[in-house]
Amino acid sequence: MATTALHPAARTYRSTLYEWVTTTDHKKIGVMYLINSFLFFFIGGLLALGVRSELAQPGLQFVTDQVYNELFTMHATFMIFLFIIPILAGFGNFIVPLHIGAPDVAFPRINALSLWLLPMAGLLLLLSFFTGQAPAAGWTSYSPLAQDRPLGAVGPGQDLWIVAVVLVGTSSILGAVNFLVTIFKMRAPGMTLFRMPIMVWTVLVTSVLGLLATPVLTSALIMLFIDRNYGGAFFDPRNGGDAILYQNVFWFYSHPAVYIMVLPAMGIISEVLPVFSRKPLFGYKAFVFATAAIGALGFSVWAHHMFTTGAVYLPFFSLMTFLIAVPTGVKMFNWIFTMWRGKLRLSTPLLFALGFLSMFLIGGINGAFSAAVPVDFALHDTYWVVAHLHYVLFGGSVFGVMAGLYYWFPKMTGRMLSEGLGKIQFVLMFIGFNLTFFPMHQLGLAGMPRRIADYSSTAGWNDLNLLATIGGFTIAASMVPLLWNIFVSLRSGKPAGDDPWEANTLEWATSSPPPPYNFDHLPEIRSERPLFDLRHGHAAPAATAVVPQSASTSH
Amino acid sequence: MATDSHALTPEDHSPVGGLAHDERGGISNVVLGMLLFITSEVMFFAGLFAAYFNVRANAPQWPPINAETGEAFHLEILPLVGPATVLLILSSFTCQFAVWAIRRGDRTAFLRNIGVTFAIGVTFLIMQAIDYTLLYGEGITLGSGTFGTTYFTLTGFHGAHVFGGANMLGVVLYRGLAGQFSARHHDAVEAVSLYWHFVDVVWILLFSLLYLLPGKSPAGV
Numbered sequence: 001m002a003t004t005a006l007h008p009a010a011r012t013y014r015s016t017l018y019e020w021v022t023t024t025d026h027k028k029i030g031v032m033y034l035i036n037s038f039l040f041f042f043i044g045g046l047l048a049l050g051v052r053s054e055l056a057q058p059g060l061q062f063v064t065d066q067v068y069n070e071l072f073t074m075h076a077t078f079m080i081f082l083f084i085i086p087i088l089a090g091f092g093n094f095i096v097p098l099h100i101g102a103p104d105v106a107f108p109r110i111n112a113l114s115l116w117l118l119p120m121a122g123l124l125l126l127l128s129f130f131t132g133q134a135p136a137a138g139w140t141s142y143s144p145l146a147q148d149r150p151l152g153a154v155g156p157g158q159d160l161w162i163v164a165v166v167l168v169g170t171s172s173i174l175g176a177v178n179f180l181v182t183i184f185k186m187r188a189p190g191m192t193l194f195r196m197p198i199m200v201w202t203v204l205v206t207s208v209l210g211l212l213a214t215p216v217l218t219s220a221l222i223m224l225f226i227d228r229n230y231g232g233a234f235f236d237p238r239n240g241g242d243a244i245l246y247q248n249v250f251w252f253y254s255h256p257a258v259y260i261m262v263l264p265a266m267g268i269i270s271e272v273l274p275v276f277s278r279k280p281l282f283g284y285k286a287f288v289f290a291t292a293a294i295g296a297l298g299f300s301v302w303a304h305h306m307f308t309t310g311a312v313y314l315p316f317f318s319l320m321t322f323l324i325a326v327p328t329g330v331k332m333f334n335w336i337f338t339m340w341r342g343k344l345r346l347s348t349p350l351l352f353a354l355g356f357l358s359m360f361l362i363g364g365i366n367g368a369f370s371a372a373v374p375v376d377f378a379l380h381d382t383y384w385v386v387a388h389l390h391y392v393l394f395g396g397s398v399f400g401v402m403a404g405l406y407y408w409f410p411k412m413t414g415r416m417l418s419e420g421l422g423k424i425q426f427v428l429m430f431i432g433f434n435l436t437f438f439p440m441h442q443l444g445l446a447g448m449p450r451r452i453a454d455y456s457s458t459a460g461w462n463d464l465n466l467l468a469t470i471g472g473f474t475i476a477a478s479m480v481p482l483l484w485n486i487f488v489s490l491r492s493g494k495p496a497g498d499d500p501w502e503a504n505t506l507e508w509a510t511s512s513p514p515p516p517y518n519f520d521h522l523p524e525i526r527s528e529r530p531l532f533d534l535r536h537g538h539a540a541p542a543a544t545a546v547v548p549q550s551a552s553t554s555h
Numbered sequence: 556m557a558t559d560s561h562a563l564t565p566e567d568h569s570p571v572g573g574l575a576h577d578e579r580g581g582i583s584n585v586v587l588g589m590l591l592f593i594t595s596e597v598m599f600f601a602g603l604f605a606a607y608f609n610v611r612a613n614a615p616q617w618p619p620i621n622a623e624t625g626e627a628f629h630l631e632i633l634p635l636v637g638p639a640t641v642l643l644i645l646s647s648f649t650c651q652f653a654v655w656a657i658r659r660g661d662r663t664a665f666l667r668n669i670g671v672t673f674a675i676g677v678t679f680l681i682m683q684a685i686d687y688t689l690l691y692g693e694g695i696t697l698g699s700g701t702f703g704t705t706y707f708t709l710t711g712f713h714g715a716h717v718f719g720g721a722n723m724l725g726v727v728l729y730r731g732l733a734g735q736f737s738a739r740h741h742d743a744v745e746a747v748s749l750y751w752h753f754v755d756v757v758w759i760l761l762f763s764l765l766y767l768l769p770g771k772s773p774a775g776v
Contacts, residue, residue, distance in 0.1 A: 106584045177591045181584050215595045219602030226708055231698025234606055234708075240619070240701045245609045249602055 024108035025516055026097050029115050031412055033090025034405075036115070037083050040122055044078035045476060047071050052436070052472035055465050058457035068453035069136035074125065076139035077161065080261070081168045082122050084397050088264035089114075089175050091404050092203040094412065096179060098507035099197045101188025101525070103517040106181035114175040121167040128157040128164075135161040138451065140254070141224065143235035143246045148228040159228060162221045169214045169221075172260075176207035176214070183207075188506075190525035194288070197505045197528060198281060201288050202267030205295040209256045209263075212299070217253030220246060244311045251302035259298045261393060262360075263291060265400025266331060269353040272403050273335055274529075275503045276350035277342030284528060287334045290327035297324045307376045314373045321371035328364055332357070347501075348422030352403035355430055359395025363388060366441065381451075384444025390437045402429070402482075409486075410500050414512040415493030421485040428478035435471025439464035504529035589746035593753045596716070600757055603709055607764070610701040616773040619702050623694050628702045632766050635689075639682040640762050643717075646675035647755040650724075654748045660738035662731070669728050669744075672751065676721035683714050706765060713757055720754045723747045 020028055050071045054062050063071065093111065097104055105111050128134045133155045137146040141161065146153045183204050187196070224246065226232035233239035235246040274281045281287060300320045303312035335357055344350065366388045370376050379385065402425075409417050448461050455461055499508040508531055510519050523534045582590075611617050618628035630636075653668035687707075690696075697707040727747050730736065736744055 107588060173592075173595045177588050177595070180591050181588045185581070185584050185587060211591060211595045212598050215599035216602040219599050219606070222712075223603070223606055223708065226697070226704065231696075232704040232708070233698075233701045234610070234704060239704075240610070240614065241704075242609055242613055245606060248609075249605065252602075 022112075024104070024112050026093050026105045026108065026111060027412070027514060027518075029111055030090050030092075030094025032115055033086055033093055033118070036119055036122070037087035037090060040078045040082035041087075042479070043126075044075050044083055045479070047075035047078065049472060049476060051075060052469040054453055055455075056469035057466070058455050058462060060454050063453070065453050066133070066136060069138075069451070070129075070134040072451060073135050073138050074129075077125060077135070077165070078122075079393075080139060080257075081165055082118065082125070084261045084393060084401075085168070085172065085257070086118050087401055088206070088261070088397070089172070091268065091401075091408070092179060092199075092206075092264055093175075095408065095507060096182060096200055096203050097186070098411075098510070098514060098518055099200050099505055100183065100186065100191050101506050101519060101522050102182060102186040103519070105178045106186060107178050110174050111178050114171045114178065117167045117171040117174075121164040121171070124160045124164040124167070128160040131155055131157045131160065133157045140247075140250060142250075143224065143227065143241075143243045144237065146224060146228075147236050153228075159225065162225050162228075166218055166221050169218045172210045172214045176210040179203055179207040180211070188522050188525060194285065195525060195528045195530075197267075198270035198284070198287055198291075199264070199267035199505075201291055202263040202270070205291050206260050206263045209260050209295055209298060213253045213256040213260075216249060217257075220249035220253070223249075244306070244309055247306050247309065248303070248312075251305045252299075255302040255305065256295075256298045258392070259294055262396050262400075263294065265356065265397040265404075266291070268400045268404035268407070269335065269356050271503075271505065272349045272353045272407050273338045275407075275501050276345045276347060276353070277339045278345075279338055279342040280504075280529060280532075281334065282337035282340075283330075283334045286330055290330040290334075293327040294324060297327070304371060304376070307373055308380045318371055318373050322368065325364065325368050325371075332361060332364075347406075348417070348419055348426060349403045349407040349501075351423065351426045352399050352406065355399040355426065356396055356403060359391055359399060359433065363391030363395055366391065379444055381449055382444035383440040383448045383450055386450050387437050387440035387444060390433075390440070394433060394437070399429075402426075407501070408507075409489070410496030411507055411512050411514070413490060413493075414496050415489045416496050416500060417485050417489050417493065421481045421488075425478050425481040425485070428474060428481070432471045432474030432476075432478055435474060436468045437471070439468050439471075443468075499531070502535070504532045506530055509534075583742050583745075585742040585746050586749070589749050593749060596753065600712070603712060604760075604764075607705045607709060610705055611771075614701060617702075617770045619700060621694065621699060621702075623699065627770075628695060628699075630706070630766060635682050635686045636762070636766065639679050639686075640758065642675050642682075643679050643755055643758050646672045646679075647752050649675070650748045650751045654741075654744055657731075657736050657741045657744050658738060662734070662736070665736065665744075666728070666731050669724060669731055673721060673724040673728050676717055676724060676751075679717055680714060680721065683710070683717075709761055709765070713754070713761055716754050716757065720747070720751050723750060 014022075020032065023029065050063065051068070054060070054068055054071075093105070093115075096102075125135075133153070134157045135141070135146075135153065137153050137158065141153075141158070144152055146158055148154060148158070183196070183200060187193075223232065223234040227234050227236055227241070231239075233241045235241045235243055237243055270281055270287065297320060301317060301324060303317040304321045306312050307314060307317070366384070370379055370385070370388060406417055406422055409415070443461055443464050446460060448455060448459070455465075496512045498511055501508070505528075506519075506522065506525075507514070509523055523530050526533055616627070618630075620626065621628050649668045650672045653665050653672065656662075656664035656668060695706070696703050698704070724747060727736075727744055730743065
């Protein structure tokens, strides 16, 4: 009696909550990544509304200078470390094992650890609001601004920030190890590297970046922590330390992190565009090599954030920054020619993917502008930079996240999202986004510095700031149809079936939501579009072939 | 309990027991995962080393003057650090002997060598603790300028990694005593030995940097 083992697929007697909290299933963990990230997205969004409300008019209406600094610091911290990076890891978690035909990730329990470190980090950050002074040194936490000294960051708030970001970094490192081992070791028979979906390639390159760059951030933050708490002398010039050293070590992580924040989003839209254009991705191998090139070049451009320090070799970093536009340009052509003469289906995922293409293009071009040293000297720390980074991270990554959400929601839940509400959300978000961030280009050119709570009413910045604030609230409004859409769909959405989009990749070959361990049978994999081959008959006899037991469960 | 032919262990039937092994004969998931994790650890130490070289390059002379005593900082190799270094290098050898032993299926030699490695790891930590106490007694502390900060941060994080590695060795020793490793199943031993070698290599670099690399005189002297 006691020797009878419970079959892995059998229902447990535990409650649903217990099952989710203790799960090591990559799909449930992926979904929890998404839920957790969206919670912090909304918190970060509220903080952004605080920033925009204060800036709507000259003068201080709502908050003090100190609170304003806390608002934009925590806005960026939540959005970068607890929304964009984790949510892309969440999509990777859900999709990568399905994409390569694996039963789970290589280390499921470590995967659960990676997930649960994130809400802990988020709670520590929220806790810092109750320490008297929340972190207010910007998300970059430059020294000496972030040192424990008058006019710096006094009190435990900044320490909580450091610990939280180290936890997020640890989560990223463990996640990267997991992704890399999964991708290198657990691909289904026939799934060669050059038959992997582009999404998997982007997660692979992202993981390499995370693996090599994140520990350097950890070392920077630990040195800052030692400076603040144990009288260390790394970054504080008073004790013989070097403030520029912090910037170097920080950006050595944080520039590759920019690609960590956008490459998986590029992967998402590279899955969406072929499916909704009814064509294969144009130039698969060029795309793969461009992704790898972005990853490699990403390690040689960090000091373009530091041109005005006078402590970096300008021609080298300027040249490398321009160079990185080349593989990015290759990708733009991949995407455009994927759609060229395709049979476009203007569903919500495609709309968001188009939003990504157009907005990321603007973000790329205004970024290449700033790579020119004289331009950068003029625009450094102005609203131009704020416009640029939001066109890349919001116009790029967040639109990509939305495309992925509408595309994979049916697979995650078994229910379709409403197309009507999705289109309303897209229109509101697209308009709100451009209203908010396009004027910031002009504000930056007109000399408005970033990270200020107040500005002169005679500087000529009033109208554009009001416009940006209106845009900010429009973005917030665009979240209402999204939440309503998800709520309605979960209660009474149209059942999705296995493959509602007539897609190409393996996740659509299993049920929605997929069972534990994902697949009973796999179609024969002879290209990067196994389901297309299957649907069009070329692989039909092989489709019912049972995968040998050793191949489906042994690794 | 037949030993002449391969008896199936529970691991051969478990749906998850097989996950750690590669039937196609490649590197196992566990070992690859450890190698990747060590890569990230290398980058972590690279950040600290970069900081060390940076403050050293910025300083007018190295070692700098201790503000409290008015003399240049000085570190002694004897009596503690030199022997500790020799011991740690030896432990890399014993660790590798343990791996070779379990690959042959020789559990006795495996346990003996892992036990010695574990003991050396603990000894190293004790010697480091004594050394820290002596240094604090001489007024060289974490807060005494760039020299103290970099010295204690670099050696301290190395010590933390020795502590982590000794814990892993302890787990391997415990599991080995429970008979969980065999010539076929010993991924954990391979992975932990890699980590221990990494910790050893970091110490050799640190020792060369902090104790052997000549200092620089103030400009014009």
